[in-house]
Amino acid sequence: MGQIVEDTQTVGNTLLEVGALLMSSGASTHRTRVTLNRIANGLGYEIESLITQRAIMLTIIEEDQKYLFSRLKRISPLKPNFKMVSGISHLSWDVMEEKWSLQQINAELDRLKSLPHYPRWVLLTTVGAAGSGFCYLFGGDALNMLVAFVATVIGLFVRQEATKLKFNPYLCVFFAAFIASFIAGLSELFEIGSQPDKAVATSVLFLVPGIPLINSVTDMMDGNIQNGLVRAINGLMIAFAIAVGLFSSRMILNF
Known part of the structure; x- marks a missing residue:
């Protein structure tokens, strides 16, 4: 049971990071919500989200309704980065179609965050x-x-x-x-x-x-x-x- 709760928290933290990156990079609220739902569904979770301009709140509900994750994360000020938006969008489809693991998702997020900006x-x-x-x-x-x-x-x-x-x-x-x-x-x-x-x-x-x-x-x-x-x-x-x-x-x- 402890391992399941820990896994749920890890997934939740990753999803919050994805949502915050999308909003701060210039994605619309609808796109952010759809992308989060796509990644969560690909990992086998159902989520409810509340997305504002300054923060995102996420709740994960497992199929058996026994384990919940609920947390809020602040969103950084807007810094347009369409590489990040498109990269996370591709990532979400890979999670759905190729059944990416959480480790692959985090590795791809780290790669996207490390991409150099234009000089x-x-x-x-x-x-x-x-x-x-x-x-x-x-x-x-x-x-x-x-x-x-x-x-x-x-x-x-x-x-x-x-x-x-x-x-x-x-x-x-x-x-x-x-x-x-x-x-x-x-x-x-x-x-x-x-x-x-x-x-x-x-x-x-x-x-x-x-x-x-x-x-x-x-x-x-x-x-x-x-x-x-x-x-x-x-x-x-x-x-x-x-x-x-x-x-x-x-x-x-x-x-």
């Missing part, structure tokens, strides 16, 4: 290129694109550094929006390029909270109203921080 210079360069690309789509010329690139790269760098220093997430967005729009706004002040306003408008687009807003809609469509509203408000708060940062830089530059 910082790659992230800065590609996000900057995206900013200059948006500037081009909005009608900016080569000089405007260059300004948008530089402003985006520096703005993202500032946000990364502010995050490392553990500032409030909305303050990090404010700092990034302020610096990026201020740098781009200098091109208007010195009349660099044919349409410097396009560089200003696109310099903050890298901060747009796409994941929270998209997940808020999918959560509410799936009936997870509470999580959907929390994510929607979070997205609106980020948008507000962007607007305040942009407004502050415009006030300083007297535009």
Whole structure:
């Protein structure tokens, strides 16, 4: 009996880890719940889960109803990682179809957590290129694109550094929006390029909270109203921080 209880607790802890990783990596509530149920069923367990934006509660019920596991785990702040989301999704299907053991699941989770992230210079360069690309789509010329690139790269760098220093997430967005729009706004002040306003408008687009807003809609469509509203408000708060940062830089530059 003691071994069964211990096994149930091990399974429960693994499932909580899976759920927390999915939510913090940007998965929707519905996807997280479905994935947890798939893994649990593949291991021969039935579960009930309560998933919020900040924590996940899980209860395991065995077939004979004799042994229960119930525990809560906090969810880390959002750090988008689609490698993790897709990797856990593949893992869940392997558990169902290939009857993976708990040891195989934990080994795969350790592998996914150890996967390297993109180098910082790659992230800065590609996000900057995206900013200059948006500037081009909005009608900016080569000089405007260059300004948008530089402003985006520096703005993202500032946000990364502010995050490392553990500032409030909305303050990090404010700092990034302020610096990026201020740098781009200098091109208007010195009349660099044919349409410097396009560089200003696109310099903050890298901060747009796409994941929270998209997940808020999918959560509410799936009936997870509470999580959907929390994510929607979070997205609106980020948008507000962007607007305040942009407004502050415009006030300083007297535009």
